[in-house]
Amino acid sequence: MVLLREAASSAQRWGLWGLMLALSVAIYGSHAPLLTHCKVDGVIPFSSAAVVVLVELTELGLSLLCLLTWDRDLLGVTISWHHVVPFALSALLYAANNNLVVHMQLFMDPSTYQVLSNLKIVSTALLYSLLLRRRLGARRWLALLLLVAAGVSYSCGGLQDPGGPSRMELHITPVGLVLISVYCLISGLSAVYTEAILKTQALPLSLQNFFLYFFGVLLNSMGYFWSGTEGGFLEGFSSWVLVIVISQALNGLIMSVVMKHSSNITRLFVISCSILVNALLSVALFDLQLTLLFFVAVVCIGLAVHLYYGVT
16 A cells, blocks of 8 residues: 555555656747747837836745645744845856847847857856766766757758748858857756756755845846837737736746756756747748748757667
8 A cells, every 4th residue: 555655645646747848848849839829010019127126026926835834844044144144146157048038139139149049058067077077978968968959950840931031141250159059058057057056955946936036126127227218118018918927927837846856957857848839830820831841840840869869
């Protein structure tokens, strides 16, 4: 009976873990179609900086709710400044990357950004291996390179507008090359650094999230007011924007669980698998067509999963 109960408990944990990862894949994959759905006359009518602030606020509120609901008995844990300060740097790195995404696209076209941003898979894996001292064998490196190939294939034309041009022209300036390199470096560093903090501190995850998102709200609010965005804070918002805010906040909390109890490598696979959801939604909602490059991406992802997680 004890063995049966342990097996059932293990099955429930794995089921919950699988459901959580599947939800994250769905959220990542639906983000771009939701943004497209929000456009008015081809333009996003709201401030992206305001949305980031609201996402951080929602994550902060949900973290506090989790702390008061499930970890109330841990509120008496001793906390010092060295528990809190590391999250300020983590939030600063995330905020810097969010702002860099906006500004660096002045030096390249969106298609080039989509293609080259896949290099953050390599930068994250390198920093994960170096800073966390996690050795990745040749087979797993090949799997990660296949994820890069999948992202590049999909970005280069996995979806096509039947009435649009068949060829995609890429353009980037020397400044753009520097900025995309810095972006990939900061993206990997912020993720790996946050994973290191979450795993080394003996604090409940909800409290760690509270610290992280407190600084996230503070820094992103400063960025919003510093940018001098015209119009009101909620100007151009709709019910779809609310869906984006809630889904992104929920996904942020899921990713913190992934980094605490798994790794950034799992996060990379989740993001790559979201290509499938993005493609299916784009076909269903915007009448786009799948091309051969989409199926190349699917094959690459399947091979990557087999190589990285398959039995050696």
